[in-house]
Amino acid sequence: MHLMEMYGLEALEDDPELAQIVQFASRLCDVPIALVSLVEEERQRFIARQGLATRETPRSSSFCAHAMLLGSIMEVRDATRDERFHTNPLVTGPPNIRFYAGQPLRSPEGVPLGALCVIDSQPRPEGLTEFQREGLAVLANAVMRRLRSRRETLAARRELEYSESQFQAIADSIPAIAWSADTQGNFDYFNRRLIEFTGFGPDRTTIHPDDLPAVQEKWASSLKTGEAFQRELRLLRHDGEYRWMMARIVPVHNSRGEIIRWFGTAVDVDEIHRLSESRDLLAKELSHRIKNIFAVVAGLVSLSVRRQPEHKAFGEELIQTIRALGRAHDFVRPATDAVRDNLRGLLEELFAPYGTGDHARIRISGDEVQIGSRAVTPLALVFHELATNSAKYGALSVEEGSVELEILEQGDMVALLWREKDAPPGDFKGSTGFGSRLIDTSVAGQLGGSWDRRWEDDGLFVELHLPKTALAR
Known part of the structure; x- marks a missing residue:
């Protein structure tokens, strides 16, 4: 992918954060010009500038094209005496570069991108101080953090656009x-x-x-x-x-x-x-x-x-x-054409993912109770929630654990007793999360019943009492 596309250079030109970095670099090194230069195939672009109006120059005259290939800072103390640059148009003409120092900018993959550079129109035989070199390295890291942030933002946006296009294609199909x-x-x-x-x-x-x-x-x-x-x-x-x-x-x-x-x-x-x-x-x-x-x-x-x-x-x-x-x-x-309207059958259907027959980890016993279609959804939500929680935290979360569910007719009511066996240690008596609210809404709100739970030595025990009239609807 082209450098401009990868980092969105158009949007980064005169970026406030990068502008602060070059302003500080200029003061740190006591030079009139500081730039964030990104080198492309035919040109170098100054996406942050201090002391220079030009936004780009040809790559052929770029100091930064040399600096970015090095492993550390490049200093040119007098460009008129450097055989690489003494005929460079940026030396023989404006901005009349004499001193240059460039800290390489590299992508996370190690690809040279350009440099954070400082420039003076006066030679500097002594070069930068060690403190200034260290400061430019720190500032270059800050530049790369900004560039990486921009790159990651663009990559995430492209991924989101791709995901949205996939979603739309599937939804349209x-x-x-x-x-x-x-x-x-x-x-x-x-x-x-x-x-x-x-x-x-x-x-x-x-x-x-x-x-x-x-x-x-x-x-x-x-x-x-x-x-x-x-x-x-x-x-x-x-x-x-x-x-x-x-x-x-x-x-x-x-x-x-x-x-x-x-x-x-x-x-x-x-x-x-x-x-x-x-x-x-x-x-x-x-x-x-x-x-x-x-x-x-x-x-x-x-x-x-x-x-x-x-x-x-x-x-x-x-x-x-x-x-x-x-x-x-x-x-x-x-x-x-078969008619299935009993509670045991519904529960066996719901608990099928936890094993069937002799391999069932949730064993159902007790009376046969008839149910109507309106009671199925709240019952399914309740016992799906109990089984899911058990698989996460309770008896079904360990190999030796199991659950016994007993169905008892008690006059006009039906009791359902959920007992977990060999559950891992835990105490969930204080939990009042979404699952608890879901069970309460289904049992009390839709079926007109009541429920209670407690944590026994062997695991969770849940007791539900439901009116037969509500189950039969």
Whole structure:
């Protein structure tokens, strides 16, 4: 890559930080001229100048082209007596160089870039003092830190632009409409599919007038509560026909649990509405399409995390949660004619990544309890959170550890007892993080139940009490 492109020299000309360096170099060495010179193939450019109006000279007359090739400072005490420079036009004419000292500037890879130099129109037979030489070396290091900072900034910008172009290419290739919004609900990106479908840009509302008020109300509620948005709505296609779409928007949180973005998709489900007389077919098709939405949203989150690597751990955790919800959704909306509506079956589906059958590290016992589709999501979130935490910090984080989950019917309530065995030493009784708030919201807020936890000698013990009526919905 060309030197100008690598360091963005145009933007560095007369850079305030570099200007301070050459001003100090001039005072340090008691000379009228100090320069930061970068040597290119045909010329040398002075990106910081003190005492000289010229911005560049040909490389053929450059003192710095010689200095940059050395391992230490180059001093020319009287240029008229130096066979390399006595006929140099910068010596025989303005600025009439007699004394020159240049400290080489080299890239981190060792490539010569130029020099930090000081110039006087009077010979200096004694040269620089040791203190001045040491000072120029220190100032040259400061110049390189500024150049490296600029180079790294440009490299990061190019990488971001490349990542964004990849993200856009992938987003444009998916068959669903995809978009993102900021924390205020302002939509700042739509993929190409939106224009292909509607024939308009994102600045024109194509939602059916009868659906628009409810969509706006639901979206405003999601922005206020932080809950995912999901709704069927009619969208105007480019041929003038309104088509039913399944729209879903999910929040992305930072490490403090704060929403930093929203990602959404819209999938055409109009055919399902046209076949509404067949409820079985409707359920199967919705299952498939919603499953696709989970996959698309997980993909969008993954792409966003690549742009913001500081959020990688959070992004991976969010993706695993989305996948767990996908497995739970498959359980109650299967693609076959089988009906699966019991709690044990759901839990076995969720805990499959931790082993099955004789190799299961989470063993389930107790009563058979029927559950409805509305209870699946909060149950999946609760037990995915417990299993994930156990895999990070508890019994499932060590080879010998295991978990026993007992299901007990107690009149109108169901008790679920989570016992960890052979967990590593630890005490999490004081933890009130996002996971705890998530469990509390799911258990108390959505299922109308209660839960408690304590750390026993063998590991974490969690006790949940849930109303049967809430589980059956």
